[in-house]
Amino acid sequence: MTLDLHDVAVTWKGGAPLFPPLTLSVQPGEVATVMGPSGIGKSTLLDAIGGHLAHGFALSGSIRLDGTDLTTLPAEARRVGLMFQDAGLFPHLSVGDNLAFGLARRVRGRAARRAAVAEALERAGLAGLSDRDPATLSGGQQSRAALMRTLLAEPRALLLDEPFSRLDAALRSELRRFTFEHIRRRNIPALMVTHDAVDAEAAGGPVVDLTAGAA
Amino acid sequence: MGAALHPVSTADRDGRTLRAVVLVTVAAGLVLPIAAGLWQTARAGFGVLPAIGAETLSLAPFATLLDLPGFGTALRLTLITGFGATALSVLLAVGACAAMQGRMTRRASGRLLTPFLAAPHAAMAIGLAFLLAPSGWIARALAPLMGWDRPPMLATVNDPWGLALILGLTVKELPFLLLVILSALGQIPLRQHLAAGRSLGYGRGIVWIKVIMPQVWPLIRLPVMVVLAYSLSVVDMALILGPSNPPTLAVLLLRLFSAPDLTLLLPASAGALLQAALVALGFGLLWALERSGRIIGRWWVRRGGRGMSAEPGLWLAGALSAALFAAGALAMLSLLVWSLAWRWSWPGVLPETWSLRAWSTPGGGWAAALGHTVILAAASTALSLVLAIAWLEGEDRARRGRAGWAEALVYLPLLVPQIGFLFGLNVLFLRLGLTGGYLAVIWAHALFVFPYVMIALSDPWRALDPRLPRAAASLGAGPWRRLVSVKLPVLLTPILTALAIGVAVSVAQYLPTLFMGAGRISTLTTEAVTLSSSSDRRITGVYATLQAGLPFAVYAAAFLIPALLHRNRRGLMAEAGR
Structure with missing residues (x-):
């Protein structure tokens, strides 16, 4: 599974492109990093890949995941996972139900689904927190739960929008390791937007400066 | 950039169908009937009403109207009470906001305002009449000091100048405007601007006038127009508190419309047109004031x-x-006290004997009226809520905000005076054989419930963290699952609040119930207004208490249900507290 961006550019209401056309290929298990000053459209790029662009934006170029063109698919059919800086857990659901929301439909039967959720929680060091209110978890726990929720949906690619910037330094490196390890194990391509050069270094993949527009 | 442009339209197809359905519903259910109603009224106003054999176009109905005894006074009263109440409410609301700023959180002030917003106009008017009347609470409290051994001979209610009506309107409009201004203040950097202004040597009040108000005004212009349109054309409050002979224009028109002499329908329609013109004139005046205010x-x-x-x-x-709020609270209390009073002679401040007798005969009327009221409120609010959610969801799916014309469309029913199109609509419905049934009344209520539900729900809906539906989409949830399992549960609190507002608006409707129900469907409001001119305050108190109690109960439920359901969801409780 490879994520291929070819000459990708986004314009707002027919204006000039937000950033120079971007061409980038992310290999399975690799984490590519996009850097650049704020306001240049890093998050918009992720929106374009994930299928979340607001009305008025137009996208040019091609975005292919494993050969299939993503641009014509609605967000829910792209199978591109999304991680935010504050975890984005659904506030009305318990931690376990958040994971169950993500868990692929392929897993059938109440018992099997519950077991899958419990196993994912365990892997994230969250065993026994299934019934908890997500708002009562620590920042690191929330991020790990969110990653598990995303992975349970069996995404074919992952987008990370400044995923660690809210955490303090110690937690950050721990969570980085945790996240990247899971991406490698799943063998899916990932694209990360960050301000933090250490994030980029730890990711180990190609680094793109969005102002320059080339890998 | 060689590759083709993909305008973002991937998930739009579903959104387009939904939006088309909403647009057609709003056009057919809201715009078309108002336009058709105005058109029918206009025809009748110019002498064409085939149903009563009037077929020639003429200005005679206007001439008849102008020659009616008391017409000039009615017009003057309408202008004085309408503009007076609006100006007073706006000035007080702005002044009170400036005086109270920083002393109360938005949450606390919201809670304080809620009961006043929930109380129907008619119930508030009846309560104020109980409070202000020569034999009312205020006079009773003053009696020992003033040495009155009988109720003073003062026209404190239904006074010929319309002062009681202005007071009643202000008591109801002030909380609404306060809420609107508070929410507008949340959208501007109030604290910084106040600090900046004061550090430049301007007093607090001057900063409010010179810096804050010019920013707030565009955000509250539409609600002020709603208040003005309402105050100029109010019927139920004017019947209860206003002067009776001659009354205000809207009441005069209602009398003409319901007169046994059918030829009076023509001058009545002419008057309804005049009423609409007065409101338009009011909007023009507001615009001129804004322009000149800007230059000066x-x-x-x-x-x-x-x-x-x-x-x-x-x-x-x-x-x-504060005095007006106290009066409003006492007015509400007096409804309950009177409904429970038995012997209560002058000048006792409380009844000597209490009794449940007025409540004990539900079969005598109030049970049926309560039933009708509940059915109408439930149906019209449910209809409005579904339409509002469909509208907002349609905007989400199209990933765009609301156009200016659409925003104006939402406000339309609140800006056109009810009496201007309800009569014409009634004529239209009569011809189609739709009048007098539940459906016509439900629809007429929804016409006024929908705008308020829409206004109440729009801001919280847009404030929903956009990452939640996005996260759901990235997990494979389609648009319907995103709506049902993420957005609606997270927005439960504002949805229930909008529902409570909808119920309060429906319960308060007087003219639409009367006209569209052809007098056959009696609600707590129509009964309370009718009873208000009778002498038995106990029975009136029962109806008015129920009328105010129903919206209170729904508001309380709207507050308690999320608190209960979300008691273990801190993220949502914090959301609700904002």
Whole structure:
């Protein structure tokens, strides 16, 4: 599974492109990093890949995941996972139900689904927190739960929008390791937007400066 | 950029169908009937009403109207009470906001305002009448001091100047405007601007006038127009508190419309057109005031005068507002006390004997009226809520905000005076054989419930963290699953609040129930208004208490249900507290 961006550019209401056309290929298990000053459209790029662009934006170029063109698919059919800086857990659901929301439909039967959720929680060091209110978890726990929720949906690619910037330094490196390890194990391509050069270094993949527009 | 442009339209197809359905519903259910109603009224106003054999176009209905005894007084009263109540409410609301700013959280002030917003106009008017009447609570409290051994001979209610009506309107409009201004203040950097202005040597009141109000005004212009349109054309409050002979224009028109002499329908329609013209004139005046205010204001700002302090004005506004709130609260209380009173002779401040007798005969009327009211409120609110959610969801799916014309469309039913199109609509419905049934009344209620539900729900809906539906989409959830399992549960609190507002609006409807129900469907409101002119305050008290109690109960439920359901969801409780 490879994520291929070819000459990708986004314009707002027919204006000039937000950033120079971007061409980038992310290999399975690799984490590519996009850097650049704020306001240049890093998050918009992720929106374009994930299928979340607001009305008025137009996208040019091609975005292919494993050969299939993503641009014509609605967000829910792209199978591109999304991680935010504050975890984005659904506030009305318990931690376990958040994971169950993500868990692929392929897993059938109440018992099997519950077991899958419990196993994912365990892997994230969250065993026994299934019934908890997500708002009562620590920042690191929330991020790990969110990653598990995303992975349970069996995404074919992952987008990370400044995923660690809210955490303090110690937690950050721990969570980085945790996240990247899971991406490698799943063998899916990932694209990360960050301000933090250490994030980029730890990711180990190609680094793109969005102002320059080339890998 | 060689590759083809993909305008973002991937998930739009579903959104387009939904939006088309909403647009057609709103056009057919809201715009078309108002236009058709106005058109019918206009025809009748110019002498064409085939149903009563009037077929020639003429200005005669206007001439008849002008020749009616008391017409000039009615017109003057309407202008004085309508503009007076609006101006007073706006001044007090702005002054009270400036005086109270920083002393109360938005949450606390919201809670304080809720019961006043929930109380129907008619119930508030009846309560105020109980409070202000020569034999009312205020006079009773003053009696020992003034040495009155019988109720004073003063026209404190239904006074010929319309003062009681202005007071009643202000008691109801002030909380609404306060809520609107508070929410507008949340959208501007209030604290910084106040600090900046004061550090430049301007007093607090002057900063409010020169800096804050020019920013707030565009955000509250539409609600002020709603208040003005309402105050100029109010019927139920004017029947209860206003002068009776001659009454205000809207009441005069209602009398003409319901007169046994059918030829009076023509001058009545002419009057309804005049009523609509008065409201249009009011909007024009508001616009002119805004323009000239801008020019004078700029000149004033450029002079840079630090001027005298406006502090006393702020305190006066704050004190008067507090007095009005106290009057409103006492008015509500007096409804309950009167419904439970048995022997209550002058000048006792409380009844000598209490009794449940007025309540004990539900079969005598109030049970049926309560039933009708509940059915109408439930149906019209459910209809409005579904339409509002469909509209907002349609905007989400199209990933775009609301166009200016669509926003104006939402406000339309609140800006056109009810009496201007309800009569024409009634004629239309009669011809189609739709009048007098539940459906016609439900629809007429929804016409006024929908705008308020829509206004109440729009801001919280847009404030929903956009990452939640996005996260759901990235997990494979389609648009319907995103709506049902993420957005609606997270937005439960604002949805229930909108529902409570919808119920309060429906319960308060007087004219639409009367016209569209052809007098055959009696609700708590129509009964309370009818009873208000009778002498038995106990029975009136029962109806008015129920009328006010129903919206209160729904508001309480809207507050308690999320608190209960979300008691273990801190993220949502914090959301609700904002």
